Amino acid sequence: MKRFLAAMLLLLCVTGCTAQPKSYTADFFAMDTFMSVTAYGVDEQTAQDTAVTCERRVNALEPALSRTREDSDIYRLNHADGAVCEVSDDTYAALQAAVEYAAYTGGAFDPTLAPLTDLWGINTENAHVPAQAEIDEALTHVGYQNIELLGDNQVQLKNGAQIDLGGIGKGFATDAVAALLDGSCSVLATLGGNIGAYGENPSRDSGGWVIGIADPDNNADYLATVEVRDRSVVTSGDYERYFEQDGKRYHHIFDPATGWPADSGLRSVTVIDAVSTRADALTTALFVMGLDKGLAFCAEQGIAAVFVTADKQVYTSAQVGEVCTFTFLGEEKGYTYAQ
Ligand code: ADP
């Protein structure tokens, strides 16, 4: 499902599109989703080299961030029974970011939800609603304070904690792509629901990149666009990974306070930020917080976010107008732009 949806991701080149002979696109599958990196350079070879280098960098991150691959640092850490482990630079940097954003969001984003994601089995054939006693037991191991970052790439997990970096992995990969760029190419990286748009878009006079925000009811369609430059645009939604039981939908964004899928009245949250890891953590956290708390958090912290509610209202934080051009297109689809 996720793969299909990722393939349908909307990247809109609205006006003035001309053929781009000096572009090269690398399409690949990583982190359980379809990805593509398009580079635009002075010549085809430069574009190809850049796109392929980006693809290699993302692929190399898989063993650093995955928790299911048995050769990954996170797998080793999760199965170390609380012993101190040495991890790679990338893994350590991702854990540092995860802990930082967990504290920043008051634990709404929490990278220690692995026991819960396992229990619910989202995206596996064993997806089901667990017994409350099982959820309560799993929650006793959850809490980002259980991650001890000891310096020199040494990490220790306390209290039976297990790491799941699914909430920031693609954001971290997008930032890794951005860090490779030296200005010789413009790059549009679509890593699942994480988009990074860097440099000037040669297809538009404005040089900006127009990115669609999906309609949660039909994510082959979109209900708004944002035009950005040198920014990442990240969306988390309840329509991305879920299962249904007894007519109710259970999705993959969990409220760490309850151990249940966040029931916050939101369908999706999009964050526009220069740092994709931060945007990725924030989409998850704001989804958990819900509209009122989420908008207040954005106002306080200067975060650009677009919220889509279950009752078809679209809200934007004040910062949105400062970092991008937002265009609402959802009226015909029954959405109202509330703010
Ligand atoms: P995706 O882009 O893969 O849909 P998201 O950025 O929306 O991912 O994050 C959801 C993933 O993050 C889940 O699949 C799970 O692995 C993990 N996760 C779920 N809830 C939380 C949370 N509250 N904090 C941190 N990670 C979470």
Ligand code: MG
């Ligand atoms: Mg996220």
